[in-house]
Amino acid sequence: MKLEGSVIFEKLPREDSRSLQPIISVEGLTRVFGQDPQKALELRNAGCSKEEIYEETGETLALYNVSFEVMPGEIFVLMGLSGSGKSTLLRCINRLIEPTGGRILIDGEDIIGMSQDELRAVRRRKLGMIFQSFALLPHQTVLDNVVFGLEVQGIPEDERYPRGEEVLRMVGLGNYGTSMPSHLSGGMKQRVGLARALANDPEILLMDEAFSALDPLIRREMQDELLNLQQRLNKTIIFVTHDLDEALKLGDRIALMRDGEIVQVGTPEEILTNPENAYVERFVAGVDMTKVLSAQDVMRRPEPVVRCAAGPRVALHLMEEHDIESVFVVSRERRFRGLVTLDDTLEAVRAGRELEEIIITDVPTTAPDASLTDIISLAVESPYPVAVVDDGNRLQGFISRGSILGALARNGEKTRATA
Amino acid sequence: MQLPRLPLGDAVEALVDWIEDYCSGLLDAISAGLQFLVDGLQNILLFVPAPVLILLITVLVWFVTRRDTRLAAITALGLLLIWNLELWDLSMLTLALVITSTVLALAIAIPLGIASARSEPLNAALRPVLDFMQTMPSFVYLIPAVIFFGLGSVPAIIATVIFAMPPALRLTNLGIRQVPAELIEVADAFGTTPRQKLIKVQLPVALPTIMAGVNQCIMLALSMTVIASMIGAGGLGYQVLVGIQRVDIGMGFEAGLAIVIIAVILDRITQNVVPPQQEDR
Numbered sequence: 001m002k003l004e005g006s007v008i009f010e011k012l013p014r015e016d017s018r019s020l021q022p023i024i025s026v027e028g029l030t031r032v033f034g035q036d037p038q039k040a041l042e043l044r045n046a047g048c049s050k051e052e053i054y055e056e057t058g059e060t061l062a063l064y065n066v067s068f069e070v071m072p073g074e075i076f077v078l079m080g081l082s083g084s085g086k087s088t089l090l091r092c093i094n095r096l097i098e099p100t101g102g103r104i105l106i107d108g109e110d111i112i113g114m115s116q117d118e119l120r121a122v123r124r125r126k127l128g129m130i131f132q133s134f135a136l137l138p139h140q141t142v143l144d145n146v147v148f149g150l151e152v153q154g155i156p157e158d159e160r161y162p163r164g165e166e167v168l169r170m171v172g173l174g175n176y177g178t179s180m181p182s183h184l185s186g187g188m189k190q191r192v193g194l195a196r197a198l199a200n201d202p203e204i205l206l207m208d209e210a211f212s213a214l215d216p217l218i219r220r221e222m223q224d225e226l227l228n229l230q231q232r233l234n235k236t237i238i239f240v241t242h243d244l245d246e247a248l249k250l251g252d253r254i255a256l257m258r259d260g261e262i263v264q265v266g267t268p269e270e271i272l273t274n275p276e277n278a279y280v281e282r283f284v285a286g287v288d289m290t291k292v293l294s295a296q297d298v299m300r301r302p303e304p305v306v307r308c309a310a311g312p313r314v315a316l317h318l319m320e321e322h323d324i325e326s327v328f329v330v331s332r333e334r335r336f337r338g339l340v341t342l343d344d345t346l347e348a349v350r351a352g353r354e355l356e357e358i359i360i361t362d363v364p365t366t367a368p369d370a371s372l373t374d375i376i377s378l379a380v381e382s383p384y385p386v387a388v389v390d391d392g393n394r395l396q397g398f399i400s401r402g403s404i405l406g407a408l409a410r411n412g413e414k415t416r417a418t419a
Numbered sequence: 420m421q422l423p424r425l426p427l428g429d430a431v432e433a434l435v436d437w438i439e440d441y442c443s444g445l446l447d448a449i450s451a452g453l454q455f456l457v458d459g460l461q462n463i464l465l466f467v468p469a470p471v472l473i474l475l476i477t478v479l480v481w482f483v484t485r486r487d488t489r490l491a492a493i494t495a496l497g498l499l500l501i502w503n504l505e506l507w508d509l510s511m512l513t514l515a516l517v518i519t520s521t522v523l524a525l526a527i528a529i530p531l532g533i534a535s536a537r538s539e540p541l542n543a544a545l546r547p548v549l550d551f552m553q554t555m556p557s558f559v560y561l562i563p564a565v566i567f568f569g570l571g572s573v574p575a576i577i578a579t580v581i582f583a584m585p586p587a588l589r590l591t592n593l594g595i596r597q598v599p600a601e602l603i604e605v606a607d608a609f610g611t612t613p614r615q616k617l618i619k620v621q622l623p624v625a626l627p628t629i630m631a632g633v634n635q636c637i638m639l640a641l642s643m644t645v646i647a648s649m650i651g652a653g654g655l656g657y658q659v660l661v662g663i664q665r666v667d668i669g670m671g672f673e674a675g676l677a678i679v680i681i682a683v684i685l686d687r688i689t690q691n692v693v694p695p696q697q698e699d700r
Contacts, residue, residue, distance in 0.1 A: 091604075094607075094608055096607055096608060119610075120611075120612065121610070122610075123607070123608060123609065123610035124609065128608075129604075129605070129608040131601050131604065131605065135599070135602055135605045137602065137605075137620065137623070137624070138624065139623045139626070148605070148609060148619075149609040149610070151619070152610055152611050152619070153610070196609075200609070206608075
């Protein structure tokens with residue numbers, strides 16, 4: 001399965017970010033929940049699994065030897081099932097959870113060695129956090145919630161309230177400053193959460209399942225809004241989610257986690273097309289392939305095609321030879337013309353008519369990067385296969401209903417086989 | 420074979436004697452201070468003419484309950500009834516005792532409650548002490564109080580403080596511990612100092628629970644000041660006691676009714692001081 005140039009992944013990692021220093025770099029991060037971390041680590045080094053270690057010692061190995069780097073301006077998604085350690089990892093980055101071992105560098109400074117005062121300064125200036133359950137203070141108005149971080153920094157009221165209003169407008173809640181959080185819908189609450197994190201103007205946003213508590217429609221809206229904001233503000237975002245669709249949509253790069261370890265880091269394409277092992281493959285298998293696959297992934301090569309100038313006998317011969325009932329017709333420059341059916345061709349041969357006269361031109365066409373979702377409706381509406389043509393109307397391939405079903409079935413088999 | 424009886428009672432007596440002998444200066448100072456407080460408060464309450472005070476309390480109830488006119492009317496009628504029954508002065512003494520004891524109890528209970536919410540060892544140490552204080556029959560507090568402070572208002576206040584404190588302490592502790600973990604994470608993630616976290620997040624979010632503790636504290640203080648009439652605390656409780664001794668049902672009933680009226684008013688005020696919070700979920 002090749003996905004080169006697929007329309008879904010237009011957000012390739014920015015070229016310029018490659019040359020910069022990583023803003024966050026995590027090296028060999030480990031976290032054990034329990035009384036005797038050393039024992040758990042010894043067992044892990046001896047090759048025991050997370051479950052075996054728990055049974056043996058009662059220690060939970062939440063993170064083991066996790067290393068990755070995040071570039072400035074990147075949306076880095078931590079993805080995994082519940083219990084995979086992704087939220088623990090996120091909380092280690094601002095030390096809401098103390099790591100057992102390893103290093104975390106933010107702008108080159110190791111935050112694990114920091115004193116409480118230094119850590120507070122980093123949390124205030126560089127790190128914003130957004131929570132799954134919104135976590136707004138119920139006794140304060142929306143505006144007071146938004147300026148919470150500024151208030152904590154001791155910024156005077158006449159400075160922090162204008163800033164709060166500004167950020168509220170940015171997330172589309174300009175008129176809700178005086179409302180109480182309990183009067184807002186889930187989506188609005190999370191906008192407040194986002195505004196609160198943005199008010200401090202941090203370089204890094206830590207988002208913990210930020211949209212998971214929202215219903216699907218609002219969720220998509222918030223994802224789009226986040227991408228919009230990201231384009232304007234160019235923050236570095238670490239986004240935790242258990243939802244692969246969300247990860248694919250938002251992530252410049254995705255780190256897939258399992259049992260406290262990173263299984264694979266890569267761009268969405270890399271994860272989808274080159275799953276590093278069976279686990280990643282299984283995770284990826286759940287993706288709605290109609291959204292991920294494009295025309296060129298499922299199309300077949302147009303073999304044979306018949307030139308327009310050739311006669312009906314040539315077309316008939318080709319169809320007989322390949323045992324097919326229709327054939328595509330192209331011009332001399334391989335521009336797409338239409339197709340002829342076996343019945344029409346036989347008729348033309350008998351009546352001595354030209355091929356040109358029997359070409360059926362109302363064949364649906366689509367671009368190579370169109371998504372399968374769009375193609376399915378085309379294929380359903382037309383009795384003919386869908387022709388895939390490029391910008392110059394040159395025939396690239398064709399998609400029959402069979403090939404669509406085949407592509408989906410291949411994916412379905414994979415899901416079943418590993419379920 | 421019979422085991423020798425442990426001299427527990429003797430030991431307690433010895434301890435009390437020791438305190439009496441060596442801490443009398445401190446005890447006298449406490450006594451003088453408390454007497455001053457309760458007398459001062461009572462004088463203030465009695466200085467204001469009864470109709471004026473009734474009006475003030477009624478207006479207070481009306482505002483605190485967010486303009487509950489019915490409750491304000493009941494308050495006014497109840498207080499007028501007390502005045503009419505000529506129990507006003509006694510009621511003000513009882514009120515002075517309740518307020519003094521409650522303020523003292525809260526001054527101890529709330530900081531200790533906060534401290535025990537933040538420190539597991541302190542919490543573990545306080546728990547059996549609180550259990551002891553709450554299960555020991557309230558009359559028992561009266562004995563050492565009388566020994567140390569004699570008869571009168573002061574031992575009544577001491578006994579009341581001990582009796583009324585545990586629920587306020589427990590509920591403060593509980594309220595702070597029940598602040599949702601994610602709100603604590605918010606505070607930490609945004610770089611609060613421990614003090615900012617307490618003042619801006621923990622206390623406000625725990626406030627409804629803490630106020631339930633304050634309410635309990637006042638109610639217990641009121642019931643204890645009645646019992647404390649046995650050691651010479653004046654007020655409505657003494658009137659009830661006299662009613663019992665003389666088998667004067669009418670007298671006992673009138674004083675009892677006045678206590679109920681005060682209890683209802685105090686309860687409604689404290690329950691409504693903090694506006695009800697809608698859950699953020």
